[in-house]
Amino acid sequence: MRWLVTGGRGMFGTDLVALLRERGDDVVAVGSAECDIRSLEAVRATLRGFDVVVNAAAWTAVDDAETHEAEAFAINATGARNVALVAAETGARMVHISTDYVFDGTATAPYRPDHPQNPRSAYGRTKAAGEWAIRATNPDALIVRTAWLYGEHGPNFVKTMQRLAGEHDTLNVVDDQIGQPTWTKDLAPYVVELVTADRPGGYYHGTSEGATSWCGFTREIFRVSGWDPDRVTPCTTSDFPRPAPRPASSVLAHDDDVIGSWEQRIAAYLAAVERV
Template sequence: MRWLVAGSTGMLGTDLVAELGRAGHDVVAARHADLDITDPVAVARRVRDVDVVVNCAAWTAVDDAETREADAFRLNATGPQLLARAARAAGARLVQVSTDYVFDGAATSPYAEDAALNPVSAYGRTKGAGEWAVRAETDDYLIVRTAWLYGAHGACFPRTMARLAGERDTLQVVDDQVGQPTWTADLAGLIVRLVTAGAPSGTYHGTSSGQVSWRGFAQAVVASLGKDPAMVAATTSDQFVRPAPRPAYSVLGHDALATAGVEPIGDWSQRWAEAAAVVLEPSGQSRA
């Protein structure tokens, strides 16, 4: 099976290329310099001889999208549309990575895969548009929503917390936003399992199980460094106002995975216990 990974040098793309290599798949790793997903000619040329296309390329600067929504739309909606169109023409399956930001965060129980979208930020709107475009262009797709991603190959919350914990005696972290910290290596594995299992076309949630606040996650990070978790004090989102609103509740349900017979990612705390040494390693070595 031949895979094309768009956005192959990002935090998720790097782990996905490594996971596919370990599994013995033929991988075409496409950086932005290799493939502009908003260029229809380039997309059609790259996709025509592969079996699976995974789109890890995206505009992820959430706050910047508030003032540059048109630019974010090109990458997050037009790009997936072109990839889906080319995948359909080539007879390939498309995997589109999406986000919890397509929801408003007002729920009190895990969002189902078919819950109504109601994004409250420009980033969320553009990613929701990307989902719609994929469904409109092809019948052979997997939309995989994820949230609170961290990994060894890019800037992420645990690395930031680790750096700050080395510089300060106390940290203040919001305790009123709840979600599912998800290791990119785990998400990469889930994507491969979904495709190789022949999961039906549809939307799936690729997040860890369980839930925790950002403060709780920060405490787990600090504990991994051998420091006292009590150094992380609670604060509220009101104290850290940012241009784009963050969903207060980003917990996603995994019923579609169960229906497809694909095991979901384990509890976030157990996964962090395995990921910590890799993610916090200065050299950023990937999991063996």
């Protein structure tokens, strides 16, 4: 099977490409320099002869999108539509990586894949528009929503907390935003399984099981790392105002719990990073 991964050098893309090569698949990873997905011509020139294309390219600077929504839209919506269109033209199976930010975060139960979108931020609006464009252009595409990603190959919350732990005696961390920390190395096989099992086009949720707050997540990072979790104290979102509104609760529901609990997976991640 021949794969193309746009955004293939990002945190998730790097793990996906490594897994595909371990499987013996033929995989090509491209970044914006090789394929600017904002250009339909560039996508058509690149996406030839592939069985599967995974679109992991995205504008992910959530706060910056508030003042650069057009630029974010060009990548997250127009770019996603371009990949979907060319995948349909060439017969390649498309997988698109999306986000919990397409929901408003007010639900009292986990969001089902078919729950109506209602984004509150510019970033969320551009990602929701990308989902809509893909469904309109290529109904066979697999749209995989994920959340709170961390991994070895890029900046992320876990690395930030580890750095801050060495700089401060105590940390105040937001305790009124609830989500599902998810390791990119766990998301990669989930995506591969969706493709190899020939799952029908539509929405899927790829996150760890369970849920926690940013504060709870940080306390677990400290505990597993052998630091005192009481160094981490809770605070509210209003204590750390940001340009983009954050979902208060963005837990995603999924019928196939294949990734494992977030506590188990952060422990596995920290152990793996320590061994490197």
